[in-house]
Amino acid sequence: MKELFTRIFAIFWKDILSELRTKEIATSVLVFALLVVVIFNFAFEAGADTTGLVAPGILWVAFTFAGVLGLNHTFASEKENSCLEGLMLCPVERHVIYWGKLVGSFTFMLVVEAIITPIFLALFNLPIFMPRLALIIVLTTLGFASVGTLFSALAANTKARDIMLPILFLPIVVPIIIAAVEATGLVMDDKSWGEMSTWLQVLIAFDVIFLVASAFVFEFVVEE
Amino acid sequence: MSEKNAVQANILLGLGLALMIAALYLVFIYVPTEESMGDVQRIFYFHVAMAWVAFLAFFVVFVCSILYLWKRVIKWDIIARSSAELGIVFTTLVLITGPIWAKAVWGAWWTWDARLTATLVLWLTYVAYLLVRSYATEEFRGARFAAVLGIVGFIDVPIVFLAVNLWRTQHPTRLVFEGGLTSPMLLTLLVSVAAFTFLYILLVIQSISLRNMETVVRQLKDAQANPGKEQLWTI
Numbered sequence: 001m002k003e004l005f006t007r008i009f010a011i012f013w014k015d016i017l018s019e020l021r022t023k024e025i026a027t028s029v030l031v032f033a034l035l036v037v038v039i040f041n042f043a044f045e046a047g048a049d050t051t052g053l054v055a056p057g058i059l060w061v062a063f064t065f066a067g068v069l070g071l072n073h074t075f076a077s078e079k080e081n082s083c084l085e086g087l088m089l090c091p092v093e094r095h096v097i098y099w100g101k102l103v104g105s106f107t108f109m110l111v112v113e114a115i116i117t118p119i120f121l122a123l124f125n126l127p128i129f130m131p132r133l134a135l136i137i138v139l140t141t142l143g144f145a146s147v148g149t150l151f152s153a154l155a156a157n158t159k160a161r162d163i164m165l166p167i168l169f170l171p172i173v174v175p176i177i178i179a180a181v182e183a184t185g186l187v188m189d190d191k192s193w194g195e196m197s198t199w200l201q202v203l204i205a206f207d208v209i210f211l212v213a214s215a216f217v218f219e220f221v222v223e224e
Numbered sequence: 225m226s227e228k229n230a231v232q233a234n235i236l237l238g239l240g241l242a243l244m245i246a247a248l249y250l251v252f253i254y255v256p257t258e259e260s261m262g263d264v265q266r267i268f269y270f271h272v273a274m275a276w277v278a279f280l281a282f283f284v285v286f287v288c289s290i291l292y293l294w295k296r297v298i299k300w301d302i303i304a305r306s307s308a309e310l311g312i313v314f315t316t317l318v319l320i321t322g323p324i325w326a327k328a329v330w331g332a333w334w335t336w337d338a339r340l341t342a343t344l345v346l347w348l349t350y351v352a353y354l355l356v357r358s359y360a361t362e363e364f365r366g367a368r369f370a371a372v373l374g375i376v377g378f379i380d381v382p383i384v385f386l387a388v389n390l391w392r393t394q395h396p397t398r399l400v401f402e403g404g405l406t407s408p409m410l411l412t413l414l415v416s417v418a419a420f421t422f423l424y425i426l427l428v429i430q431s432i433s434l435r436n437m438e439t440v441v442r443q444l445k446d447a448q449a450n451p452g453k454e455q456l457w458t459i
Contacts, residue, residue, distance in 0.1 A: 150376070154369050158359040167355060168373065171348040172380050175387035182391065202387055213379050217372045220293050 007092045011100025025073045033066035033116045056184035071148035074105045075156035094219035106145040132187045139203040140180040150214040153221045176206045240422035247419040250412040264328040271321045273420040274314045281311030289374030301367040306431035315347045338388040349377040
């Protein structure tokens with residue numbers, strides 16, 4: 001068990017190091033997410049009276065699009081210089097590669113979201129400290145990363161990789177986008193835990209099912 | 225296709241044709257007009273039957289995708305692909321007949337109701353299934369990717385339904401099971417469902433034999449280009 005974590009950590013750490021050295025993804029995704037928030041603010045003419053209506057949607061559109069952008073990099077970057085072949089030659093099981101990559105994309109997305117969320121909340125004059133929103137973000141991001149890592153590997157091996165990921169990814173994550181938007185709306189309205197528990201259950205169910213299913217089918221995506 | 229298969233296909237075709245004519249008779253002549261909705265309600269018999277076939281088709285895709293990844297026999301991939309194409313055709317028809325009916329009854333082409341939304345998401349998922357094949361760099365890779373999506377996409381269906389149901393619903397969900405249908409209506413529906421299921425099976429068989437022919441042609445071409453390499457991937 002300990003060995004498994006060491007291996008997963010090794011792959012994860014490789015991604016972190018390469019990101020720390022290039023700072024390619026985090027910066028671009030961060031700016032992109034912020035731009036989405038700003039553009040949607042104009043698109044919906046979000047004022048004080050409409051905040052409750054449009055704010056959860058804007059937040060999750062920004063995170064979804066930014067997520068697609070970041071997830072595309074997860075395996076697209078490995079395709080350069082045939083790093084993917086090198087990764088496949090690692091003396092580990094294929095699902096270990098999946099977990100390593102998953103933890104990597106999950107972390108990147110969380111870092112971006114941790115920076116965007118307070119800015120977003122400030123821009124819309126909402127309370128900055130919302131622990132329940134943080135929980136929703138973590139659960140949803142885990143779901144995004146679980147499906148996204150699988151499809152990123154798949155899309156990287158197709159001819160139209162940039163467009164393939166969103167086409168595959170977005171229909172599958174519809175249920176967690178619904179759950180995230182609804183739960184976020186309830187949190188922003190300061191509703192009780194009980195009212196949002198159904199949505200949290202949907203999020204958790206999605207995460208568990210897709211973590212298991214994706215880890216299972218991942219080896220069929222990367223085999224040569 | 226072998227001689228025996230051709231005979232079987234003809235029997236199926238005959239049965240399917242008879243059932244379809246029976247269904248048409250039942251829907252347009254036999255079954256009484258629904259009280260509140262009027263004639264437009266007759267769409268129901270096609271709409272529900274096609275929706276059923278669409279789900280059946282996607283279920284077949286799911287099972288064949290698992291079998292393909294497990295056994296690596298091209299047969300399963302061919303069935304899955306044919307079934308997915310038909311599933312999309314039937315889902316498209318459901319998405320067309322639905323709004324025609326809805327416009328007359330609800331007064332709107334489309335509402336973001338649970339079932340409508342879920343069906344649309346399903347349609348998008350399987351369009352992606354076909355796209356991933358055409359964008360794959362090699363055929364076998366495309367088959368494998370599609371199989372992965374065929375599994376993941378189908379697993380997603382219940383979660384999509386759960387989420388959109390919690391989100392909103394206004395569809396006459398349990399009409400069929402709670403005795404909202406009179407017995408002539410139920411009979412008509414069942415015959416219609418049977419007729420469309422036959423149509424689906426027939427079309428899958430046609431589609432498979434077409435794919436087999438395509439493969440044979442391609443391999444004849446391949447054999448001409450590089451002789452000595454012989455492989456046949458047909459059912």
